[in-house]
Amino acid sequence: xxxxxxxxxxxxxxxxxxxxxxxxxxxxxxxxxxxxxxxxxxxxxxxxxxxxxxxxxxxxxxxxxxxxxxxxxxxxxxxxxxxxxxxxxxxxxxxxxxxxxxxxxxxxxxxxxxxxxxxxxxxxxxxxxxxxxxxxxxxxxxxxxxxxxxxxxxxxxxxxxxxxxxxxxxxxxxxxxxxxxxxx
Numbered sequence: 495x496x497x498x499x500x501x502x503x504x505x506x507x508x509x510x511x512x513x514x515x516x517x518x519x520x521x522x523x524x525x526x527x528x529x530x531x532x533x534x535x536x537x538x539x540x541x542x543x544x545x546x547x548x549x550x551x552x553x554x555x556x557x558x559x560x561x562x563x564x565x566x567x568x569x570x571x572x573x574x575x576x577x578x579x580x581x582x583x584x585x586x587x588x589x590x591x592x593x594x595x596x597x598x599x600x601x602x603x604x605x606x607x608x609x610x611x612x613x614x615x616x617x618x619x620x621x622x623x624x625x626x627x628x629x630x631x632x633x634x635x636x637x638x639x640x641x642x643x644x645x646x647x648x649x650x651x652x653x654x655x656x657x658x659x660x661x662x663x664x665x666x667x668x669x670x671x672x673x674x675x676x677x678x
Contacts, residue, residue, distance in 0.1 A: 551558050562569065577584065592599060607614075
């Protein structure tokens with residue numbers, strides 16, 4: 495007698511003699527327990543139970559979702575570890591896929607660039623205009639370093655007149671503030 499679980503591969507039998515009575519879905523698996531026969535057994539088991547698992551997941555989708563939310567960190571950690579251990583394999587797999595489908599991938603990339611050309615052009619143009627405005631603003635402002643002037647420059651407060659009227663002539667440039675420069 496063997497113990498079987500409804501949604502997972504067969505559990506290990508409770509008694510040592512029960513191992514010989516394990517029945518495979520196809521009944522023609524080599525009883526010697528070679529790796530190829532085990533592989534075949536699990537492949538057939540997977541195919542046989544695919545619909546059951548799909549139905550179970552559909553019925554219990556909230557439970558499945560909750561399980562994934564609860565175990566998210568563990569799952570992601572497992573993914574990270576798998577990726578680290580198999581990085582070279584993954585690179586090779588992607589390389590083979592790209593070589594096999596090179597024309598299709600490049601054509602898709604060309605189509606994407608063509609479709610989004612206007613957006614990209616507008617974005618680049620806006621970025622360049624913003625940079626020009628910032629450069630113009632910096633060039634128009636006179637820089638007169640005084641004692642401690644470097645710190646004032648970093649803080650964005652450039653004083654162009656004597657310290658008595660400094661409060662009225664302080665100019666703030668958001669891109670030159672100390673927090674921006676120090677990345678705070």
